[in-house]
Amino acid sequence: GENVEQHPSTLSVQEGDSAVIKCTYSDSASNYFPWYKQELGKRPQLIIDIRSNVGEKKDQRIAVTLNKTAKHFSLHITETQPEDSAVYFCAASRGTYNNNDMRFGAGTRLTVKP
Amino acid sequence: EAGVAQSPRYKIIEKRQSVAFWCNPISGHATLYWYQQILGQGPKLLIQFQNNGVVDDSQLPKDRFSAERLKGVDSTLKIQPAKLEDSAVYLCASSFGGVSSYEQYFGPGTRLTVT
Numbered sequence: 001g002e003n004v005e006q007h008p009s010t011l012s013v014q015e016g017d018s019a020v021i022k023c024t025y026s027d028s029a030s031n032y033f034p035w036y037k038q039e040l041g042k043r044p045q046l047i048i049d050i051r052s053n054v055g056e057k058k059d060q061r062i063a064v065t066l067n068k069t070a071k072h073f074s075l076h077i078t079e080t081q082p083e084d085s086a087v088y089f090c091a092a093s094r095g096t097y098n099n100n101d102m103r104f105g106a107g108t109r110l111t112v113k114p
Numbered sequence: 115e116a117g118v119a120q121s122p123r124y125k126i127i128e129k130r131q132s133v134a135f136w137c138n139p140i141s142g143h144a145t146l147y148w149y150q151q152i153l154g155q156g157p158k159l160l161i162q163f164q165n166n167g168v169v170d171d172s173q174l175p176k177d178r179f180s181a182e183r184l185k186g187v188d189s190t191l192k193i194q195p196a197k198l199e200d201s202a203v204y205l206c207a208s209s210f211g212g213v214s215s216y217e218q219y220f221g222p223g224t225r226l227t228v229t
Contacts, residue, residue, distance in 0.1 A: 001172065004156075006156075032216045034216075034217070034218075042222075043205065043220040043221060043222050043223060044157065044205070044220050045220070046217055046218070046219075049216070049217065051216075089156045089157070091156075093216065095216045101159055101162055101169075101170045102147070102157075102159060102218065103159070104156030104157050104158070105156050106154075106155055106156050107154075107155065107156050
């Protein structure tokens with residue numbers, strides 16, 4: 001089955017700096033890669049996703065890049081703000097009509113220092 | 115639109131007792147998922163339903179966990195008997211399930227503590 005590895009497990013940056021979180025996956029059939037943000041005690045919320053037919057996607061201060069050959073994808077957050085502090089999870093799935101089995105990474109705790 | 119609903123929000127039981135969680139997905143969502151999130155880890159998929167059929171339950175500990183979605187809407191997840199290592203947040207998620215519709219929406223979760 002799919003195995004998703006995520007690095008680093010913790011990341012501390014100064015406000016205004018950029019943050020990068022990296023994930024690798026094992027199943028070459030995976031074609032959907034979402035990123036979730038989870039604040040303490042709250043539900044995971046989707047912040048951005050990418051499908052295997054594109055290499056990069058951007059939404060304001062966040063972007064995701066995908067390298068299917070190397071089987072890795074990354075989350076980039078620019079101009080970080082204290083409210084970006086949370087745990088971020090990457091995930092991968094085959095994303096087929098009747099089988100969207102998601103496998104999550106272990107998470108990265110991002111702390112943005114004001 | 116209303117989100118995914120779960121109840122109860124918190125539950126404390128002793129080991130070897132039974133417990134059940136309930137989930138009501140977003141209206142119209144055909145696919146429903148149950149995840150287990152142990153403190154400090156990512157969510158782990160336990161079971162996935164497409165309407166009232168099971169698509170994937172490969173990571174469900176079937177000797178003690180069971181789940182059903184009889185009418186293809188609400189779902190219940192049961193643990194019987196509970197072990198200490200079952201302490202976790204149990205998240206329910208749903209997605210539309212159509213072609214090109216992969217986004218999963220999560221409920222608030224049920225925090226289970228087994229003592």
